[in-house]
Amino acid sequence: MIHVKAFKYEMNMPKRRIHRKKAIGLQRPRLAARVFLVGVAFGLLCSLAALPNDSCFATAGRFMDGYDNLQNKSAFALGLIGESGSRVPWAIKESVLAPPIGWGVRKIGADSVWAAGVRGAGVVVAILDTGTRYTHVDLADHLWTNTDEIPNNGIDDDSNGYVDDYIGYDFANDDGDPMDDNGHGTFIAGVVLGDGTAGFSTGVAPDAMLMSLKWIDSLGYGSENDIWEAVWYAVDNGADIVCLAVGWADADGWRRDWWRNFLAIVADSGITIVANPGYGTGQIPRRVWMPAAVPPPWLHPDQTLRGEPAGVIAGAAIDSFDSYIGDQIGPTVWPDFPYVPGDPDLIGLLKPDLSAPGVGVISLDYRSDTTYMGPGGGSSGFASPHVAGAVALLRSAYSSLTPAEIDSILEMTAVDLGDSGKDNFYGAGRVDVWAAYQYCMPGVEEETRRDTHGRLVEAARLVCSPNPSFGPIAISYAVDSPGPITIQMFDLAGRPRQEILATDRTSVQGAIHWDGRDRSGHKLPSGIYFVRLSAGRLEMSEKIVLMK
Known part of the structure; x- marks a missing residue:
């Protein structure tokens, strides 16, 4: 100390x-x-150069091989095992062409x-x-x-x-x-x-x-x-x-x-x-x-x-x-x-x-x-x-x-x-x-509004408020495009979590409230989500932040 x-x-x-x-x-x-x-x-335990029986490091501490045969002490530091010795699931073996990452x-x-x-x-x-x-x-x-x-x-x-x-x-x-x-x-x-x-x-x-x-x-x-x-x-x-x-x-x-x-x-x-x-x-x-x-x-x-x-x-x-x-x-x-x-x-x-x-x-x-x-x-x-x-x-x-x-x-x-x-x-x-x-990163709607053929679209609007939100979110929209209209909620991984609106009307504007719940009625955890509106060839999205 x-x-x-x-x-x-x-x-x-x-x-x-x-x-x-x-x-x-x-x-x-x-x-x-x-x-x-x-x-x-x-309280540093050792120099990596002195780790016994560790094939990953030579005397100068340089990376030599993959994570195989690591001693538990160094494996824990590398994130491969936890304090109890169990494998940490997100730790992956490095290529010999790149150094391992802490x-x-x-x-x-x-x-x-x-x-x-x-x-x-x-x-x-x-x-x-x-x-x-x-x-x-x-x-x-x-x-x-x-x-x-x-x-x-x-x-x-x-x-x-x-x-x-x-x-x-x-x-x-x-x-x-x-x-x-x-x-x-x-x-x-x-x-x-x-x-x-x-x-x-x-x-x-x-x-x-x-x-x-x-x-x-x-x-x-x-x-x-x-x-x-x-x-x-x-x-x-x-x-x-x-x-x-x-x-x-x-x-x-x-x-x-x-x-x-x-x-x-x-x-x-x-x-x-x-x-x-x-x-x-x-x-x-x-x-x-x-x-x-x-x-x-x-x-x-x-x-x-x-x-x-x-x-x-x-x-x-x-x-x-x-x-x-x-x-x-x-x-x-x-x-x-x-x-x-x-x-x-x-x-x-x-x-x-x-x-x-x-x-x-x-x-x-x-x-x-x-x-x-x-x-x-x-x-x-x-x-x-x-x-x-x-x-x-x-x-x-x-x-x-x-x-x-x-x-x-x-x-x-x-x-x-x-x-x-x-x-x-x-x-x-x-x-x-x-x-x-x-x-x-800017949301789609912050960069451009385009249809599925890449053409710019002017007559469209998607606004989510409040953002960030601790409760229900008001989603206002206005489109003028043929075809059904859907508004869905996606998480950062791109997984659909809720369908908020589905209608066959082709020229519409309005507002709806989303209560922050997924398809099963469970409240979504805090995080970043995307509201995506699809209307015919038109697609736009807005990034929102949910907070508990």
């Missing part, structure tokens, strides 16, 4: 010049304080998004941690660079206050080399964007770019001052995502409010922040670590207390069986999210926001450029980079999405686990980035 304790520091504005900071106008308070920061569990990457559907041609290209992810082994072959081709800086010349070429900040910066030691001498940051970076060059695909978004910002030293110590500067550096240098897989114990006081305001402004600048909510230690409602306790950029409908959104998405850990790891961590409390135990009206702020794989994870070894470490995890520290990678895939595919839109899409399309809806164990559920990607 890494214990990260902040040093005493004077909270004065730094002499360094950070341009976008001035534009969005938050000043750091001029007070001194001590804080106690806590990192994540880092079970967590598959579990959240990232490999399906890859198959659609989206792998995170064009997205910069700032990893704020112990640094990274940026020379690892799984990272080396995906480094963000400061093109205004000449590396290793000892000069601040771009006059931004940071000497030799070519691929990031080491705020813990105040130099331009964010090399990892602890291991945690490299492991996190591998889960976000490791590309599998050395033989194992660990990363959710393998074509994303890494901005390495080190604020924790080799012993696991860091300061609130350094993380403040690191976040601002990410803002000022074009990061799209900030991944914080560490945190510190929640507490009252002005600093808590200040961090909320600060990170809300960061989110308003377009940066999505993903953080580690902790293991579930301490007392509710102070169990969620900072900064994960900060409200998310979007409030789920189950968040019945409607306080002010802010900017932090918190990801909790699950295993390959979708079982929650650890104890309940939420809710947390803010003045606009009051909490009274047992009071259904004063529920506090629901946390976490999402769940993702956080146990049995394999990632990059900070001691070598070609090897891996694991299986490790058992905490939300390894869940948050899975969430950050999912965000990177969405930003890559749909670059105009805001942090609030990304959060809402991921929460609405998550696989609901535990209690129905958003809860204080799983949040809105397990991330399903494939469903999120599909949700963002």
Whole structure:
């Protein structure tokens, strides 16, 4: 376990010049304080290169063969078997022509998004941690660079206050080399964007770019001052995502409010922040670590207390069986999210926001450029980079999405686990980035309206409201085309779930209500569905979201 304790520091504005900071106008308070920061569990069991009797990996950790003859320990990490030794049904044998893929990457559907041609290209992810082994072959081709800086010349070429900040910066030691001498940051970076060059695909978004910002030293110590500067550096240098897989114990006081305001402004600048909510230690409602306790950029409908959104998405850990790891961590409390135990009206702020794989994870070894470490995890520290990678895939595919839109899409399309809806164990559920990607795809009616011969059709209308919906949906339609008219409901797999309307009339407009039930009268689960209207040669559809 890494214990990260902040040093005493004077909270004065730094002499360094950070341009976008001035534009969005938050000043750091001029007070001194001590804080106690806590990192994540880092109980890595072994290096893959040292796995005994494992034909899949040679001494350099390179992929050599299929998944046959794996030891149970490594097979669990690869997602082939569960904790009880039973086979995981969705795990499939890899071709020897491609590296195997981590079970967590598959579990959240990232490999399906890859198959659609989206792998995170064009997205910069700032990893704020112990640094990274940026020379690892799984990272080396995906480094963000400061093109205004000449590396290793000892000069601040771009006059931004940071000497030799070519691929990031080491705020813990105040130099331009964010090399990892602890291991945690490299492991996190591998889960976000490791590309599998050395033989194992660990990363959710393998074509994303890494901005390495080190604020924790080799012993696991860091300061609130350094993380403040690191976040601002990410803002000022074009990061799209900030991944914080560490945190510190929640507490009252002005600093808590200040961090909320600060990170809300960061989110308003377009940066999505993903953080580690902790293991579930301490007392509710102070169990969620900072900064994960900060409200998310979007409030789920189950968040019945409607306080002010802010900017932090918190990801909790699950295993390959979708079982929650650890104890309940939420809710947390803010003045606009009051909490009274047992009071259904004063529920506090629901946390976490999402769940993702956080146990049995394999990632990059900070001691070598070609090897891996694991299986490790058992905490939300390894869940948050899975969430950050999912965000990177969405930003890559749909670059105009805001942090609030990304959060809402991921929460609405998550696989609901535990209690129905958003809860204080799983949040809105397990991330399903494939469903999120599909949700963002335009529906047929948003692109064109054509008949079955490909001709554009003008005299047609199909509108579903409300959307998303928690209950009945009003479907209004207008067509002028010969032949029978049908309106059907399909799920994402293309399976018909309900026939809502069937008529022989040939020129019609009107509205009907659908009660959210399938052909058998059962309520359909939360998810994405398509309403399809067919009238002669005309077909059109509209995408809808059902929520419990």
